[in-house]
Amino acid sequence: MAAVAAAAALGAALVLTGCSSDDGKSSSEKAGGSGGTGDKPAASGPAEPGADGGTDSGADGGTDGAKTAPADVEGAWTGVTDGKPLSLAVTQGKAVLMAEGAACTGELADHGSLMLALKCADGSKTRTMGTVAVANGELTVVWDGGIKDTFTKVAGGTLPKELKDLEKLKDLPQYTGQGS
Incomplete structure (x- = not known):
């Protein structure tokens, strides 16, 4: 659990300090869009029950039609997914995800459904675009790659004050604050 808290702290620190490879373009501009609205007509509605982030009374983590607001995220x-710890931090529309050794940063945006659009430093693509829903105190992300992650909020939304597990990293080189 301490390792998960440490990962969450690191992720939150990255988000809060604005550490990313942002080139000033929006996600839609990077994908080749204009970044504006009106390029394509909006869909008339979800293709299937629950596709809008709401529930269809199934077991897919939906919310009985209640739309997730960005503030909820x-x-x-x-x-933990498949026995591997995950951490996600979101602030002011920016997001960072730590999963399976990958650090991914990007944006939380409302595209009819709340979506995470991330870019992973290691080039992995399994968790780069996902639909977000919050219900019953859990945040669920269904990624385009087929993975479904379920998160619980860190108590009080605060960062840990002590990172005891860092003592295990004694073999790391000492940072002197000067160029390499």
Whole structure:
């Protein structure tokens, strides 16, 4: 659990300090769009029940039609998928995800459904675009790659004050604050 808290703290620190490879373009501009509205007509509705982030009374993590607001996603979240710890931090529309050794940064945006659009430093693509829903105190992200992650909010949305597990990293080189 301490390792998950440490990962959440690191992720939140990256988000809060604005550490990313942002080139000033929006996600839609990077994908080749104009970044504006009106390029394509909006869909008339979800293709299937629950596709809008709401529930169809199934077991897919939906919310009985209640739309998730960006403010519902703000904060630090942790989870475990397939036995591997995950952490997600979201603030002011920016997001960072730590999953399976990858650090991914990007944006939370409303595209009819709340979406995470991330770019991973290691080039992985499994968690780069996902639909977000919050219900019953859990945040669920269904990624385009087929993975479904479920997170719980870090108590109080605060960062840990002590990172005891960092003592295990004694073999790391000492940072002197000067160029390499």
